[in-house]
Amino acid sequence: MTRFFAGFARSVRWLEDGLLIGVFAAMLLLAGAQIVMRNFFDAGFAWIDPLLRVLVLWIAMLGAVTATREDRHISIDVLSRFAPPKFLPLLKRIIALATSLICGLLAWHTFRFVRDEYAWSDVEIAGLPVWIWQSILPLGFALMTWRFLFAVVFPARAEPGT
Amino acid sequence: MKILVGGFLLLLALIGMPLFAVIAGSAMWNFHAADIDLSVMGIEIYRIAEMPILLAIPLFTFAGYVLSESGAPGRLVRFTRAFLGWMPGGLAIVALAACAFFTAFTGASGVTIIALGALLYPALNQAGYPERFNLGLITTSGSLGILFAPSLPLILYGVVAQQMSEGASISIDDLFIAGILPGLLMVVMLSAYALWVNRANRMPLEGFDWRRAKAALRECAWEIPLPFVVLGGIYGGFFAVSEAAAITAIYVIVAEVFILGEISWRRLPGIVRQSMILVGGVLIILGVSLASTNFLIYSGVPQKLFELIRGAVESPLGFLLLLNVFLLVLGAILDIFSALVLVVPLILPIAAQYGIHPVHLGIIFLANMQLGYSTPPVGLNLFIASYRFDRPITEIYMATLPYLGILLLSVLVITYVPALSLGLL
Numbered sequence: 001m002t003r004f005f006a007g008f009a010r011s012v013r014w015l016e017d018g019l020l021i022g023v024f025a026a027m028l029l030l031a032g033a034q035i036v037m038r039n040f041f042d043a044g045f046a047w048i049d050p051l052l053r054v055l056v057l058w059i060a061m062l063g064a065v066t067a068t069r070e071d072r073h074i075s076i077d078v079l080s081r082f083a084p085p086k087f088l089p090l091l092k093r094i095i096a097l098a099t100s101l102i103c104g105l106l107a108w109h110t111f112r113f114v115r116d117e118y119a120w121s122d123v124e125i126a127g128l129p130v131w132i133w134q135s136i137l138p139l140g141f142a143l144m145t146w147r148f149l150f151a152v153v154f155p156a157r158a159e160p161g162t
Numbered sequence: 163m164k165i166l167v168g169g170f171l172l173l174l175a176l177i178g179m180p181l182f183a184v185i186a187g188s189a190m191w192n193f194h195a196a197d198i199d200l201s202v203m204g205i206e207i208y209r210i211a212e213m214p215i216l217l218a219i220p221l222f223t224f225a226g227y228v229l230s231e232s233g234a235p236g237r238l239v240r241f242t243r244a245f246l247g248w249m250p251g252g253l254a255i256v257a258l259a260a261c262a263f264f265t266a267f268t269g270a271s272g273v274t275i276i277a278l279g280a281l282l283y284p285a286l287n288q289a290g291y292p293e294r295f296n297l298g299l300i301t302t303s304g305s306l307g308i309l310f311a312p313s314l315p316l317i318l319y320g321v322v323a324q325q326m327s328e329g330a331s332i333s334i335d336d337l338f339i340a341g342i343l344p345g346l347l348m349v350v351m352l353s354a355y356a357l358w359v360n361r362a363n364r365m366p367l368e369g370f371d372w373r374r375a376k377a378a379l380r381e382c383a384w385e386i387p388l389p390f391v392v393l394g395g396i397y398g399g400f401f402a403v404s405e406a407a408a409i410t411a412i413y414v415i416v417a418e419v420f421i422l423g424e425i426s427w428r429r430l431p432g433i434v435r436q437s438m439i440l441v442g443g444v445l446i447i448l449g450v451s452l453a454s455t456n457f458l459i460y461s462g463v464p465q466k467l468f469e470l471i472r473g474a475v476e477s478p479l480g481f482l483l484l485l486n487v488f489l490l491v492l493g494a495i496l497d498i499f500s501a502l503v504l505v506v507p508l509i510l511p512i513a514a515q516y517g518i519h520p521v522h523l524g525i526i527f528l529a530n531m532q533l534g535y536s537t538p539p540v541g542l543n544l545f546i547a548s549y550r551f552d553r554p555i556t557e558i559y560m561a562t563l564p565y566l567g568i569l570l571l572s573v574l575v576i577t578y579v580p581a582l583s584l585g586l587l
Contacts, residue, residue: 020438021431024220031217032532035401041491049214056491057211059220063442064182066435073180074443083177091177092214098174106186106203109221113204137204159391 013069016143020062025061027055051126052131061140068147092155100148114138167191171365179260181500182446189454196457206453210445214319214335214404220441221407225414226268227387227437230277232418232425237382238264239281240370240394244378248370253289254356257282258303262349265307268493269314269440274545275304287345287497295359298561300549304443305535306352308498309345311409312392313337315498315531317380319524320443322506325452334403334519335396340521340583344529344576347482351572384417444499464511471512478516482526482577485509490570493534497542501531518580525583529573536562 038044045062067073118131125133148149168188175184190200210216229235242256250443260282265274279300286296308315320334340507379386388410395406418425458464475481492501506527513523535543538559548555576582 017431017435018575021434024224024438027217027220028224028408028411031221031404032196032412035408035454036406039401052217053214054211055219056213056216056445057208060210060442060445063220063438063441064442064446067439067446068180070439072439073182074447074500075178075180076175076495076540078176078178078495081540081545083503095174095177095179098187099179102183102187102190105200106188109190109200110204110207113208116201134204134208137207161410 014144016062016065016069021061021068022061023055023058027052027059030055047126054125056135057133060135065140065143065147066145067089071151089155093152096151096155100145100152103141103145103148106137107145110134110141140145164191164195181321181496182443182450185447185454185500185504186317186450189450189457192454192457192461196461202415203450206456208448209450209452213321213324214402215317215324216347216445217316217404217409218334219445220438221404221415222267222317222412223269223314223441224434224437225407225411226273227433228411228414228418228425230264230268230273231429231433232422234385234418235260235277235281236262239278239285241378241382241386244371244375247281251353251357251360253282253286254291254295254299254360255353257286258306258349258352258356261300261303262310262345263389265303265305266310266313269308272304272492272542273551275300275543275546279304281550287419291360294557294561295356297547297558298563298565299550299552300551301543301558301562302352302536302565303547304543305532306348307345308532309341309348309525311341311396312403312410313341314444315502315528316341316524317403318499318502319392319506319528321448322503323510323520323524325455326507326510332524333342336521336587337524338393338403339586340525340527342586343582344525344572346577347582348394348529348569348572350531351568355564355568375461378381382422388413416579429467447500448503449498455503455507460470464508464574467508468512468515472515477520480576481513481516482518484528485526486577487514489530490533490540493531494540496534497529498531498534501534502527519584521587522580526573526577533566533569533573536566537570 013052030052034048034052036045064073114131114134114137117134121130124128168191171184171187171191172181175181186203189202189206193200193202238260239256242260243253246252246256247258257278261274261278261453264278268274268277280339283296286299287293306315310316316337317334320332320337324331391413392406392410395401395409396403401409415430419427432538471481471484475484492505496504506524509527510520510523514520535541544555544558544562547553548558
């Protein structure tokens with residue numbers, strides 16, 4: 001059972017990293033291609049610009065998921081620097097619990113947003129319906145919810161096997 | 163109930179809850195209390211995908227991280243040394259200039275202290291500068307340069323201000339120009355201080371030597387064009403800011419990976435990950451704050467705030483003074499990115515009513531926030547320096563104090579002399 005979980009966690013991690021790096025590489029190449037097209041051939045592709053913009057959203061969400069995994073979100077962090085170390089695990093658990101709750105709410109409500117778009121919108125980006133691109137919102141928040149819930153149980157480590 | 167939830171979130175923020183969650187929580191609570199369907203959160207966060215300029219943020223940040231992982235910091239130090247080292251107190255000035263240049267590209271996330279401090283701190287000690295002087299110098303220099311293009315905070319201010327669309331439009335290009343003189347003022351004032359402290363002991367590092375200068379120039383041949391590509395390209399009208407970012411990122415990969423071979427292919431994914439953690443952390447805060455800001459504007463908070471301040475402060479000068487005090491306190495508590503997205507939407511319309519130019523406001527804002535990096539008790543630079551140089555945090559506090567004084571002085575000049583920011587526009 002533990003081995004199954006460790007394997008599962010590893011696959012999720014691998015998927016997150018792969019997606020993040022893949023999306024970044026695509027962004028860099030597309031932005032470069034667009035500049036070449038525009039300046040040397042005087043004709044950019046109309047579909048690249050909206051695609052680049054939505055890829056920034058993907059980078060934002062995937063980067064935030066990775067920041068969650070490594071416990072590197074931007075925070076004020078006054079108390080934990082000056083609080084007695086023995087309270088730290090407890091504080092971290094409380095924070096992780098509250099944050100997972102908020103991420104869970106965000107995942108649910110952004111999911112409802114995407115569902116509405118799926119039903120009503122016929123906008124396309126790079127040939128795909130817009131809801132596919134927007135689905136990174138609930139997906140990203142769901143992943144963050146799972147990471148923070150994990151940190152409630154294991155406050156010291158980001159995840160097993162790391 | 164409203165106060166209870168607000169207080170609870172504030173408490174959670176103080177014990178270290180990620181700020182994006184604090185902001186999202188308060189936005190959702192407010193929308194809920196106003197009977198607005200919470201799927202609005204999706205609509206608001208999705209606005210990240212509707213701002214073309216944001217593309218510049220991941221690309222510039224990545225380029226900065228690649229530079230810091232390569233041999234560029236060492237070359238940059240040797241380069242500035244060859245050209246500025248002949249001056250008395252030269253190495254201190256070298257340190258300031260190199261840090262400012264580097265921070266402009268890496269966006270003051272602590273990378274400067276780690277990448278450049280490690281080279282400069284021992285060199286300064288070796289050259290016979292007092293140790294405490296060096297410690298303070300490196301710590302404060304870690305955020306010197308955020309006023310120079312293409313720094314991340316400068317771009318982010320432009321993004322947030324553009325969302326407000328209050329009267330005069332504000333372009334990132336203008337901000338890039340406006341930062342030049344105020345940024346130089348800070349570097350010059352700190353250099354003057356460094357010279358004055360070491361006046362008894364004026365140690366020119368080395369004479370100016372053409373051969374060494376030429377060697378340093380050749381060594382930096384791949385990095386020197388960068389500022390020209392970025393600024394020249396934008397102001398020459400060749401490309402937009404986000405295009406300049408893409409060119410910088412591609413250029414840096416070609417130069418450091420293919421031509422100089424200082425970074426192997428295999429390390430690139432790791433650098434992408436590290437830099438995108440910062441980008442993700444900043445953009446997620448931007449995303450959720452779009453929601454909270456929209457609620458604030460919807461409920462008329464800026465206008466109420468303005469009337470409140472108007473009652474107490476009549477003149478623009480009085481307002482600026484109040485602003486300075488407020489921003490200094492803010493900078494000591496909040497990091498620059500959260501402060502930008504949370505506070506700029508509130509103060510921009512107020513400042514506009516006092517007749518303060520939005521570009522000038524941006525420079526004032528960032529200059530104040532730059533101080534916050536080194537302000538006790540929680541300035542980020544202080545912790546990074548304490549960690550990096552293995553010194554107790556209280557020693558770092560004391561060492562940075564005189565530099566804070568100088569920077570405060572420069573912030574006042576920047577605030578009360580608008581021409582410094584607006585003169586070149």
